[in-house]
Amino acid sequence: CDARSVFGIQFSNCQMEEAVTWVLSASNLPVCRSAYFINANSINLAADDDALFSVLRRSNRNFIDGSGMRLAVKKVGVQLADNCNGTDMLPILCEQMEKSGQSLFLLGAKPGVANKAAKLLIQSYPKLKVAGAHHGYFSDDDAVIKQINESQADIVLVALGSPRQELWIDQNKHKINANCALAVGGLFDFFSG
Numbered sequence: 243c244d245a246r247s248v249f250g251i252q253f254s255n256c257q258m259e260e261a262v263t264w265v266l267s268a269s270n271l272p273v274c275r276s277a278y279f280i281n282a283n284s285i286n287l288a289a290d291d292d293a294l295f296s297v298l299r300r301s302n303r304n305f306i307d308g309s310g311m312r313l314a315v316k317k318v319g320v321q322l323a324d325n326c327n328g329t330d331m332l333p334i335l336c337e338q339m340e341k342s343g344q345s346l347f348l349l350g351a352k353p354g355v356a357n358k359a360a361k362l363l364i365q366s367y368p369k370l371k372v373a374g375a376h377h378g379y380f381s382d383d384d385a386v387i388k389q390i391n392e393s394q395a396d397i398v399l400v401a402l403g404s405p406r407q408e409l410w411i412d413q414n415k416h417k418i419n420a421n422c423a424l425a426v427g428g429l430f431d432f433f434s435g
């Protein structure tokens with residue numbers, strides 16, 4: 243992938259397959275890696291929120307969610323390689339994880355939604371290992387992180403909405419033993435809807 247920047251935020255201009263390969267690749271970092279999908283909403287929020295702006299700037303990877311962003315990056319001379327959003331990544335990620343045997347943890351959305359999404363994912367991807375799921379209305383971060391770590395999940399999908407999900411990953415990634423945490427917004431609602 244090509245490293246570029248838009249509105250002061252670095253991103254990887256990737257094909258979806260390359261993005262998934264990175265997510266699933268072995269990491270030599272001592273912390274769980276972060277990956278965010280940058281869309282017009284994130285850019286707007288980050289413009290008024292210094293904490294979010296800093297978190298997006300220090301993410302391990304930012305992918306460009308094409309809707310609304312294709313033109314913005316074109317203005318800085320970048321032709322988007324793909325529309326790299328969480329919704330389109332999910333099926334490719336699950337197919338690859340069926341093959342690799344890596345496991346997934348779903349964190350976020352209203353009680354019951356992550357569990358329902360997990361069940362639907364297993365129906366579509368029978369060999370997918372879902373390590374666990376937890377809703378997104380919690381206050382005890384450490385208890386949730388303990389559950390993630392005990393599940394031995396490799397990949398964590400964090401659906402807490404922006405900016406909470408990006409800030410949560412940034413704040414907690416040094417305690418999470420998974421390989422990568424992705425911020426996926428309303429994905430579980432969408433998927434189980």
Ligand code: UDP
Nearest residue numbers: 350351352378379401402403404427428431
């Ligand atoms: N959410 C959550 N915990 C919170 C706030 C929100 O789990 O404290 C969930 C909410 O239930 C929904 C998702 O985060 O499933 C956010 O969806 P939305 O479409 O608002 O987020 P966006 O994609 O716009 O960031």
